[in-house]
Amino acid sequence: xxxxxxxxxxxxxxxxxxxxxxxxxxxxxxxxxxxxxxxxxxxxxxxxxxxxxxxxxxxxxxxxxxxxxxxxxxxxxxxxxxxxxxxxxxxxxxxxxxxxxxxxxxxxxxxxxxxxxxxxxxxxxxxxxxxxxxxxxxxxxxxxxxxxxxxxxxxxxxxxxxxxxxxxxxxxxxxxxxxxxxxxxxxxxxxxxxxxxxxxxxxxxxxxxxxxxxxxxxxxxxxxxxxxxxxxxxxxxxxxxxxxxxxxxxxxxxxxxxxxxxxxxxxxxxxxxxxxxxxxxxxxxxxxxxxxxxxxxxxxxxxxxxxxxxxxxxxxxxxxxxxxxxxxxxxxxxxxxxxxxxxxxxxxxxxxxxxxxxxxxxxxxxxxxxxxxxxxxxxxxxxxxxxxxxxxxxxxxxxxxxxxxxxxxxxxxxxxxxxxxxxxxxxxxxxxxxxxxxxxxxxxxxxxxxxxxxxxxxxxxxxxxxxxxxxxxxxxxxxxxxxxxxxxxxxxxxxxxxxxxxxxxxxxxxxxxxxxxxxxxxxxxxxxxxxxxxxxxxxxxxxxxxxxxxxxxxxxxxxxxxxxxxxxxxxxxxxxxxxxxxxxxxxxxxxxxxxxxxxxxxxxxxxxxxxxxxxxxxxxxxxxxxxxxxxxxxxxxxxxxxxxxxxxxxxxxxxxxxxxxxxx
Amino acid sequence: xxxxxxxxxxxxxxxxxxxxxxxxxxxxxxxxxxxxxxxxxxxxxxxxxxxxxxxxxxxxxxxxxxxxxxxxxxxxxxxxxxxxxxxxxxxxxxxxxxxx
Numbered sequence: 001x002x003x004x005x006x007x008x009x010x011x012x013x014x015x016x017x018x019x020x021x022x023x024x025x026x027x028x029x030x031x032x033x034x035x036x037x038x039x040x041x042x043x044x045x046x047x048x049x050x051x052x053x054x055x056x057x058x059x060x061x062x063x064x065x066x067x068x069x070x071x072x073x074x075x076x077x078x079x080x081x082x083x084x085x086x087x088x089x090x091x092x093x094x095x096x097x098x099x100x101x102x103x104x105x106x107x108x109x110x111x112x113x114x115x116x117x118x119x120x121x122x123x124x125x126x127x128x129x130x131x132x133x134x135x136x137x138x139x140x141x142x143x144x145x146x147x148x149x150x151x152x153x154x155x156x157x158x159x160x161x162x163x164x165x166x167x168x169x170x171x172x173x174x175x176x177x178x179x180x181x182x183x184x185x186x187x188x189x190x191x192x193x194x195x196x197x198x199x200x201x202x203x204x205x206x207x208x209x210x211x212x213x214x215x216x217x218x219x220x221x222x223x224x225x226x227x228x229x230x231x232x233x234x235x236x237x238x239x240x241x242x243x244x245x246x247x248x249x250x251x252x253x254x255x256x257x258x259x260x261x262x263x264x265x266x267x268x269x270x271x272x273x274x275x276x277x278x279x280x281x282x283x284x285x286x287x288x289x290x291x292x293x294x295x296x297x298x299x300x301x302x303x304x305x306x307x308x309x310x311x312x313x314x315x316x317x318x319x320x321x322x323x324x325x326x327x328x329x330x331x332x333x334x335x336x337x338x339x340x341x342x343x344x345x346x347x348x349x350x351x352x353x354x355x356x357x358x359x360x361x362x363x364x365x366x367x368x369x370x371x372x373x374x375x376x377x378x379x380x381x382x383x384x385x386x387x388x389x390x391x392x393x394x395x396x397x398x399x400x401x402x403x404x405x406x407x408x409x410x411x412x413x414x415x416x417x418x419x420x421x422x423x424x425x426x427x428x429x430x431x432x433x434x435x436x437x438x439x440x441x442x443x444x445x446x447x448x449x450x451x452x453x454x455x456x457x458x459x460x461x462x463x464x465x466x467x468x469x470x471x472x473x474x475x476x477x478x479x480x481x482x483x484x485x486x487x488x489x490x491x492x493x494x495x496x497x498x499x500x501x502x503x504x505x506x507x508x509x510x511x512x513x514x515x516x517x518x519x520x521x522x523x524x525x526x527x528x529x530x531x532x533x534x535x536x537x538x539x540x541x542x543x544x545x546x547x548x549x550x551x552x553x554x555x556x557x558x559x560x561x562x563x564x565x566x567x568x569x570x571x572x573x574x575x576x577x578x579x580x581x582x583x584x585x586x587x588x589x590x591x592x593x594x595x596x597x598x599x600x601x602x603x604x605x606x607x608x609x610x611x612x613x614x615x616x617x618x619x620x621x622x623x624x625x626x627x628x629x630x631x632x633x634x635x636x637x638x639x640x641x642x643x644x645x646x647x648x649x650x651x652x653x654x655x656x657x658x659x660x661x662x663x664x
Numbered sequence: 665x666x667x668x669x670x671x672x673x674x675x676x677x678x679x680x681x682x683x684x685x686x687x688x689x690x691x692x693x694x695x696x697x698x699x700x701x702x703x704x705x706x707x708x709x710x711x712x713x714x715x716x717x718x719x720x721x722x723x724x725x726x727x728x729x730x731x732x733x734x735x736x737x738x739x740x741x742x743x744x745x746x747x748x749x750x751x752x753x754x755x756x757x758x759x760x761x762x763x764x
Contacts, residue, residue: 639762639763640760640763641759641760641761641762641763642756642757642760642763643756643759644686644687644688644695644756644757647686647687648687651683651687
């Protein structure tokens with residue numbers, strides 16, 4: 001049994017009902033690693049060029065994840081299992097996995113969307129130059145994300161976190177022949193790394209808080225909640241951890257990488273830059289939520305404020321984008337900000353944030369895959385080259401509409417319930433300023449969603465391509481995700497018992513969830529305003545975009561608040577240029593000196609050896625020949641050719657022998 | 665009965681004459697004749713010792729030598745004739761093709 005490999009050390013909470021699926025949840029992570037290895041080593045020799053391994057492994061992972069969820073729903077309780085990894089002094093590092101409601105839900109999100117994206121990519125990436133490589137990276141990415149989700153300690157989480165970072169880099173730069181794409185990949189990697197540095201120091205601070213003994217999340221939560229650690233330390237640790245979230249989940253001020261990350265293939269945008277990796281930052285805060293709760297309230301206020309700022313900034317930026325993927329990218333930033341803001345409300349916002357993460361993953365993956373289908377047909381990202389696609393691509397149109405309405409927050413689709421939960425939590429917490437920001441965000445979301453849909457699918461087609469519906473291997477995932485989007489919101493609908501809130505909560509078990517018709521009404525009105533306004537402005541296509549009527553504000557938005565320019569002029573260039581100059585000098589003077597010196601020494605040495613070879617070795621060889629020649633010249637003078645001379649020799653020899661015989 | 669030392673002295677004289685002829689004569693026919701002298705000196709020795717020791721083997725050997733000498737002189741004269749036809753001389757000093 002594979003389970004025997006994990007010597008059960010420190011296994012805990014094997015509550016009644018925990019079953020095989022929960023005890024072997026680590027298999028879900030190992031499968032994509034295995035499929036990645038198989039794809040890398042045998043992919044090109046496999047019929048179909050390799051995606052089969054990833055699809056099988058992640059399909060199996062989805063089945064196992066469903067098993068874990070059902071076991072959990074059936075009262076399985078939390079489960080943790082660790083094996084020893086290494087020990088440094090008092091620090092006892094472990095490898096292990098922890099399963100609770102949050103983990104179970106995240107497992108479903110990651111495996112199901114990864115599976116959909118794998119299947120979709122069969123069509124979208126068909127004939128790509130690095131087809132097998134693409135599926136290899138996709139598998140490894142999924143493995144990294146599952147490791148983050150299942151990790152029982154912060155170091156293991158960090159490992160998965162960085163694996164995702166590398167895979168994100170590789171996939172954004174998948175078509176690296178275009179310098180813009182490789183530039184976007186570097187930007188994404190470096191920008192998220194700026195967030196990862198404080199994240200790592202946050203981990204160190206938390207390990208320090210445990211007395212340098214462990215990085216286990218549950219133990220840390222317990223110690224932090226115990227009140228024996230100084231609030232100051234916890235607050236610092238919480239803010240440092242949040243740095244990782246700002247980088248990975250693209251929050252202000254580090255969100256600039258995510259729109260550029262759209263340079264990658266669209267399925268990648270759906271999986272990594274909408275549904276899973278960017279949600280990992282939110283997941284991190286949710287997983288270490290006890291740290292934030294035990295810290296000074298300032299920490300949660302910072303989280304809420306960053307969320308609120310990002311929410312509005314990104315939603316406004318989405319208004320002026322012409323690239324359909326960039327609209328979705330800014331929308332993703334804005335929706336992630338909803339989750340972050342919800343987490344900033346503390347215990348009350350926690351389930352709402354995770355619920356929004358859950359629903360957003362499905363409808364945003366759906367929207368990205370739909371956009372990919374559109375791009376596949378129109379061969380352009382620009383909405384100016386689209387329009388009227390409704391008639392040509394009916395399946396894409398219907399599914400995209402479902403996703404868009406879910407994003408806008410139209411009941412009864414997924415986005416309505418989760419956003420409603422967040423606004424309700426804000427109201428219950430009496431953080432009215434945040435509620436207003438959230439409602440403003442809802443209006444903007446509805447507005448830009450309407451704009452995007454009207455510009456893409458309605459009116460007359462403005463491009464020059466021969467349009468066609470995408471193959472069924474691409475539309476099937478769209479239909480599945482659309483179906484999920486329609487029903488998944490009901491998991492959080494209070495009159496139906498809101499089962500989701502029973503799975504994922506923080507602190508004490510929740511009371512029976514309450515549905516607030518007032519809040520629902522307000523949010524529906526906000527969405528209605530946004531939709532109506534959007535329809536008014538965009539119901540017929542106009543050039544230039546009516547958004548320019550905002551005047552100078554449009555200019556600011558088109559320049560992305562000058563934030564990218566600021567980073568470029570004030571941070572990237574002042575840091576990069578001296579380093580580049582220094583490295584160039586070092587290269588020219590030191591490295592080239594070493595290389596040239598080595599060649600000079602080699603040249604001199606070989607000259608010496610050449611002299612020795614020509615003088616001494618050749619002298620010996622030629623001398624041998626020359627001496628032989630001289631000897632031969634001497635000898636041949638006795639070869640006279642005269643027979644009688646030879647006879648003289650003959651007789652002289654006989655006489656000599658005779659004398660010798662006689663004398664002896 | 666002639667005493668053995670006289671016979672051996674005669675034989676030695678005959679052999680020395682032959683050696684002289686082989687080494688000093690320039691005419692190839694004369695060289696061949698000198699070789700006959702050498703062989704006959706040996707024959708005299710063989711017969712003398714056979715008679716002295718009462719062993720017939722020496723006389724048998726002498727007869728073999730005479731037969732072989734006849735063959736040898738036939739081949740030798742044939743070579744000389746061919747030599748004369750090719751080079752128009754039988755002077756052995758002139759026949760020095762085998763030198764360097």
